[in-house]
Amino acid sequence: MITKFKSIKNLAVFKEFDWDSSVRAKKGNNTIEFKKLNILYGRNYSGKTTLSRIVRALETGQISDKYENPECCICITDNADVSQLNFRTHNKTIRVFNEDFIKENLKFIVNPKENVVPFAILGEGNNEIEAEINSLKERLGSNESDKETGLHKDLKSLNALYQAAKKSHSDAQTKLNNLFANKATGRPSGIKYETKYGEVNYNINRLKADIESVKKNTYKPLLDEEKLQADSVLKEQTKNEIPALASLNLKLPECKIKASEAVSREIGRSNxxxxxxxxxxxxxxxxxxxxxxxxxxxxxxxxxxxxxxxxxxxxxxxxDEESDKLERDINNLLSEITNEKNLLLNFKIFNIEQVYSKYHTNYALAKQTFKSAVQNYKNSLELIESQLEERKKNILNQQVFKEVIDFSSEVENAKKELADLREKSNDYSNKLNADQNKAKENLRLNEIFDFINDINYFDLIASLDVLKKREESEKDKTDSKQIEINDILEEISAKQKELEDEIKGADKVNEYLNDHFGHDFLSLKAVEFEDEDTCNKIYRFETHREGKKAYHLSEGEKSLIAFCYFVAKLEDVATKDKNPIVWIDDPISSLDGNHIFFIYSLLKTKIYDNKDFEQLFISTHSLNFFKYLQRLPSHNDKKKDRVRHFIIERKDKTSVICEMPDYIKKNVTEFNHLFKQIIECSKLESITDNNYMMFYNFGNNARKFFEIYLFYKYPDASNDNEKLRKFFGEEDIPAVLTDRINNEYSHLAGIFERGQQPVEVPEMKKAAEIIVEKLKEKDEEQFDALMRSVQ
Known part of the structure; x- marks a missing residue:
């Protein structure tokens, strides 16, 4: 079924129509949708035909090219939404009666020289073909909802299995998608919101790409030390350049040579x-x-x-001088050694805070190496120092110099290691940004690696694959069964074409004209002729009156023929047994009261009572016709809720669809409706964009109300003004005022300038109040009944 016009834009009076915001229940304010039977009421030019054209586009596949940039979206059960881009993306049979249908099929209405497009219904005879058709139909079974048999029952069972498999697959996929969404963009712990990753544009697609990366055999997750190191890199900020180390001119080799000579120097023993x-x-x-x-x-x-x-x-x-010189030499050498020790003591290296964290381990090792080398160097100096002190104490006796290890190269190498580390740290400032980006990526991928393990990703994917294959398998079975059904339907259609009979189509129209309307002098005739191109026998329908082709048909006759033709065409071979969606747009144009009833009777008995439709829409501008539609059995079927009532309202240049008010739906006479307009006008204080049409139409509404009311109150030959005076009494002013409103504002009454002036609200309101007061005074019982009818 068609459930709603989701949106309509740039289609005649529908400019920016949105169903969900406009079509809401009076009670509960919930969105309402179309049902099996739908009745739409709207005045002329409110947009009824526009809606029928949208639905007819579903039938023909195209809409009028006169609309500029039209847009629409129609929701249909068991189908994707249909838009103006492709009206044929649905599997429904649609049949629409509107003025476009009439112009296309009954061309004589526009041009008397044209004929009626013929159609064929099932003919008689050929029992063997009919038996084959019946056998195919029996195999096909019934497609009635909840009462399916045959292949339709098989299809329903297969479709149920398919839908269950589809739901299982969809639920599993949704569960996985939710896990992905939460990990990628969920607050507050999603990767997108983890500041350390710096991925403000991260989304599910990025997550899936990362999952593919960590699934590869080449990917290795981070060790704990590597994670700590990566975290440290992210915390780094660009450091100041570390100054170069001071020069270190070591003199131990020289001291060693001098000390050896001093310690072993011989002093003369004479004197x-x-x-x-x-x-x-x-x-x-x-x-x-x-x-x-x-x-x-x-x-x-x-x-x-x-x-x-x-x-x-x-x-x-x-x-003597020789011993004094030796002592001076030793003291000088001891002084040099002290200076060397002080040099090392005062030598400063950079601290660990000046070095990037990635080099902290190397720094600690290099510092320890340097410290050990310096200590060894100092120990060698002290060993030389002790030997010099010993010789100084025994200056006259030469001694053997004990060899001392020279650690100068070790100190220099350790210093160079620190210098190299300083250079690396300084150079790293230029690579910090790249390393931080790499650390972010490594940590992110490592977290995703942990994530897919936590959710048992590979088990979920395997399960999804199983569910997908099951869904595809069930779909294949369902599609296969549908193809079998379609093949049988095509076979039935092919065999039915062997029984087609255009003459029966004309006879069916004539049956409706004669039986329902008594027009035995007006009929359609199937005229046989030979096609010039194919030389095949074909038919054309002609309109005949008393045996001759008819011209100059009245508007009422055209309306009758058109609707009878449409109803008969519902039984053609392209429609019968297809359970169509039927839309009937204002079928009672130019008809009198009797014919309006006959139209309703034909609609009820040949369409509604036969139940050969999936959904039925009827639109009208006539409250009189609407009154008959209330008699349809499902009209007040509240229990099953098979009927919906809508009103199409035009406000200035724009129309909307709304739920029909109860005062129209439940008390449907024009008399009640006109009284409602007068009551509302008497209560309004000023014109707004929402109510100005009520003031603008007040003249017509009041005039028509009095024509009905005063006709029954004073059923004599007095004219309208006399009846008004009788009603209002001897007070001439109210009668004259009312008459002015009824005439000037409903007909302009020769005062054409009135049509160029704005509506005078005080006059309208005053007239409405006078009418209400007099009605209550003259006939309080009827007034109370009228009030109850419009509440």
Missing amino acids: KIQELVKDAVLNRWVKEGRKLHQDKLDVCSFCNSPINESRWNELDKHF
């Missing part, structure tokens, strides 16, 4: 005091005493004995 030579401690003590007494004291401060010249000469010869 030496032997007891002092043999006793180094005593020698040092005497030497210090000599310095304290020389040129100062002549008496020994220790023994208080005089120091004679001879003793001074003896001491001067013992402590």
Whole structure:
């Protein structure tokens, strides 16, 4: 079934129509949709025919090219939504009666020289073919909802299995998609919102691409150390350049050579005091005493004995220039060693905070190596220093110099390692951004690797594949059964064409004209002639009156023939047994009351009662015809809810579809409707874009109301003005005012300038109030009944 016109744009009076926002229930405000029977009421020019043209486009595959940039979307059960791009993307049989149908099939209405397009219905005879058709139909079975038999029942069962398999596959796919969506873009832990990844545009497609990457055998997940290192890289900020290390001019080799010479230098033994030579401690003590007494004291401060010249000469010869020079050389060398130690002590290297984290381990090793080398170097210096101190204590006796290891190269190498590390760290500033991007990618892929393991991705994919294959298998079975059914339908159609009979089509139209309308003098005749191109026998329908081709048909006769033709055509070979969707647009144009009833009777007995339709739409502008439509059995079937009532309302240049108000649906006479308009006009205070049509139409509404009301109240020969005065009493002013409204504003009454002036709201409201007051005064009982009918 057609469920709704989802949207209509740029189609006549439908500019920007949206079903879901317009067609809502009065109670509950829920969106409502079309049902099996749908009745649409709307005044002329409200858009009824436009809707029928949209539906007819579903039948013909195209819509009028007179519309500029038309857009529409129609929702149909068991089908994808149909738009203006392709009206044939559905599997429904559609039949529409509107003015376009009439112009296309009954061309004589426009041009009397034209004929009626013929159609064929099943003919008589050929029992063998009919038996074959019946056998095929029996095999095909019934397609009635919930009562299917034969192949249709088989198809329904297969389709149920297919739908179940499809749902299982869809549910599993949805579950996986939800997992993907949550991982990719779910708040707050989705990859898109993890700041460390910097992927603000991350989505499901990116996630799927990453999954393909981590599925490869070449991918290796990060070790814990690698993850920590990657995290550290992400935390890095560009560091300042590390200054170059100070130069380090090591002198241990030189000190070593000098110390060796000093320690092993030999001092001459002539003129030496032997007891002092043999006793180094005593020698040092005497030497210090000599310095304290020389040129100062002549008496020994220790023994208080005089120091004679001879003793001074003896001491001067013992402590000669050679030993003094050695001592000076040793002191100078000791000073150099102290300076060397101070040089190393004051030598500064950069700290670990100045180095990027990726080099911290290397830094720690290089620093330790440098520290060890320096310590070894200092130990060698101290060993030289100790030997010099020892010789200094025993200056007169040469000693053997103990070899010292030179760690200068180790110190230099360790320093170079630190310098190289400094250079790498400085250079890394230029590569930091690239390494951070790589770290982000590695961490992201590692998280996705963990993700697919956590959700058992490969098991889910395997399960999905099984469900997909099951769905495809069930679909193949369903499609195969549908093809079997279609083949039988085509075979039935082919055999039915062998029984086609155009004459029966004309007879069916005449049957409706005669039996339902009593027009035995007006008929269609199937005229046989030979086609000039194929030389085949073909037929044309002609309109005949009393045995002769008819011309100058009345508008009413044209309407009758057109509708009878449409109803008869529902039984042609292209439609019968196809369970069509039928749309009938205003079929009672130019007909009097009797014929309106006959149209309703034909519609009810030949379409509605036969139930040979999937869905039925009837639109009308006539409340009188609508009154008959209320008699359709399902009209008030609230329990099964098989009927919907809609009203098409035009506001200025735009129309909308709404649920029909109860005052029309339940109390459908024009008399009630006109009274409703007067009551509402009496309550309004000002004109707005939403209500100005009520004021604008007030003149016509009031005039028509009084024509009906006063005719029955005063059924004599008095004219309208006399009846108005009788109704309003002897007060001339109200009657004159009312008459002015009824005439000037409904007919302009010769005052053509009135048509160029805006509506005067005070006059309208005052007239409406007077009418309401008088109705209540004259006949309170009827007034109360009218009020109840429009509430």
